[in-house]
Amino acid sequence: MSQLYDLSEISQQNGKGGKPCWLIIKGNVYDVTKFLDDHPGGGELLLEYGGKDATKAFNKAGHSSDAEKDLKQYKIGEVNPTGSAAAPIQTQPKSNANASSPTSTDLPAASPMEAKKSSGFCCC
Template identity: 65%
Template sequence: METTLYSLDEVSKNDGKGGNRVWIIIKDAVYDVTDFIDEHPGGGDLIQEWAGKDGTKDFDDAGHSGDAKKDLKKYKIGELREEDRKQKQAKAGAKTENPELQNRSFCSVISCGLFG
C-alpha cells in the first residue's frame, strides 16, 4: 500500500474552520482527527489548537500513553512530503539570528546569571 504524501500547505487548509476537516502533524505523519475531537480526554480544544499545524512537541510533552499512541495510528492518512520536512527543520534551526546565543549551553546561562 502506497503512502499518501501531503504538503504543509495542504495540511494547513485542514484547520477545522469553515467546515474543513481537522488534520494535525505528529512526527511528520499526517492525521485526520476530525472524528476524534469530541472523544479526546483532554478536550477538543487541545486538538483544535494544532489543527492544520505540527503538534509534535505538545503531543510529546503531554506524556501520552502507549495506548494513546497506538490509537493515533487509526487516524493516520499519510505523511508530510520530504521537501516540507526539510523546510520545517530549517525553520526550527533558525530560532535565533545569533549562533553564539543559539549554541549557548544551559550551564553557561546559569553561570552567567541569565537564569533565575
C-alpha cells in the same frame, strides 16, 4: 507507500469553517476530525493544533502507549519532505564586520509552519 501532503495543504485543514482537522505528529499526518468529541483533554486542544505540527505538545502530554496505538487509526499520510512549502528555516546571520548584511530579497520566505516552529510554538 503513504500519501504525501505538502505543509501548505495541511495548514488549510485546521478544523475551522467546516474543514477537517489534520495534525502533524512525528512527521505523520492525522485526520482527527472524528476524534474531537472523544479526546480526553477536549477537542479544543486538538483544534488549537489544527493544520500544524503538534509533535511537541503530543510528547509533553505524556500519552500512554495505548493512545499512541489508537492514533494510528487516524493516520492519512506523511509530510512531504520535498514539498513546495518546505523552504529552509531562516536563521539570523552572525555579525561579521567584513560581510554585507543580506537583504530581505536574499532570504527565502518561511512557510507559516516554519514560522511557528521557530517561535517556540507550544500548547502547554
